[in-house]
Amino acid sequence: MGFLRLDPMMVKLIITVLLATFLPARGGFVPIVEGLTTAAIALLFFMHGAKLSREKIIAGSSHWRLHLWIMCSTFIVFPILGCLLVWWHPVNVSNDIYTGFIYLCILPATVQSAIAFTSLAGGNVAAAICSASASSLLGVFVSPLLVNLVMNVHGAMPGNGFEQIGKIMLQLLLPFVLGHIARRWIGGWVERHRSLIGKTDQTSILLVVYTAFSEAVVNGIWHKVDATTLGWIVVGCILLLTIALLINLVVARLFGFSRPDEITILFCGSKKSLANGVPMANILFPASIVGIIVLPLMIFHQIQLMACSWIAQRYKKAGEQSSTES
Structure with a gap:
């Protein structure tokens, strides 16, 4: 039953939401928190760029069929599923909730956890590194474009979409590119202090969540989201x-991918990035609805x-049994 445990980051997120619920940022404290949030987002994407290893990406880049499908799953199949959910509209809840589902579906894949699960299950780790990193990088370009395209179709995109895409490029892409350029000087330090970088990532995300939910609480999020809606x-x-x-x-099975490639497709093609999604939502949407959107x-x-x-544990056990039998 280990798969039912909350991961530490989720516990921190719950605590952050509770903190924002009972002690939201108000008055003169709001500009301070917003300034810290902007700086944290820039640092987050700077570090993402600094962690991106071209050598590892090149090592896994030859599996073009695998990467093509993962990108298709991430940026085509998922958005279609989100649009179908909104079209179906099975439950009468706030439109912001449905907007949140569409937004979820257009985000890039995770990087760290997709690679970790692929490794645990015995998948193609080099291909996972390449695909997940490429998805994260493409997401900075593609996700804002999909927000503009898909959400304009559904009338859910606030403000000038292209202006907000410009903000994404400035606040997310520029720090990412600068971080990757700086890798030649700080890459060794980054590799030696990955645990510290991970804590920096988490702190940045938690700060953005606190800011978003503080605004959402002030605007009455818990009057719109009850236990039934959460369920x-x-x-x-x-x-x-x-x-x-x-x-x-x-x-994966229909097109005859190997077992390691199947594992990579499963974990890289079905995950969505919290690290990219929360900061991007903070830029794309009005502060009053970011909390409910994410x-x-x-x-x-x-x-x-x-x-x-x-799933990774199942694949691992099956692989161990296969090795024992052979």
């Missing part, structure tokens, strides 16, 4: 993840970790 979000996230996993598994993403994040942990 429906959980069901919706489970449904999305299950369909995505099944599609990726069927495609709620499905935060819940999906925990569900995907629990499900993928269980």
Whole structure:
């Protein structure tokens, strides 16, 4: 039953949401928190760029069929699923919740956890590093474009979409590029202090979540989201993840991918990035609705970790049994 455990980051997120609920940023404290949040987002993406190893990406880049499908799953299949969910509209909840589901579906894949689960399950780690890193980088370009395209279609995109894409490029892409350029000087330090960098990433995300939920609490988020709505979000996230996993598994076997490649497709093609999604939402959407927009993403994040942990363990045990029998 280990797959049912909350991961430490999710516990921190819950504590942060509770803190924002009972002690939201108000008055003169708001500009200070917003300034810290902007700086934290820039640092987060600077470090993402500094961690990106061209050598590892090149090592796994030859599997073009695998990478093509993972990008298709991430940026085409998932957005279609999100649009179908909104079209179906099974439950009468706030439109911001449905917007949150669409937003969840257009985000890039995770990097660290996708690689970790691929390694644990015995998958193609080099290809996972290449695909997950490429997804994260492309997401800085593609996700804002999809937000503009998909959410304008559904009338859910606030403000000038292209102006907000410009903000994404300035606040996310520029620090990312600068971080990658700086890798030649700081790459060794980054590799030696990966645990410290991981804590910096988590702190940045938590700060953004606190800022978003502080504004959301002031604007009455918990009057819009009750226990029933939370339950429906959980069901919706489970449904999305299950369909995505099944599609990726069927495609991997239908097109004859090897077992290690199948594992890579499963974990890189069905996960969504909290690290990219929360900071990007902070730029794309009005502060008053960011908290409710990222709620499905935060819940999906925990569900995907629990499900993928269980799946990775199953693959690992099956691989060990196969090795013993042979």
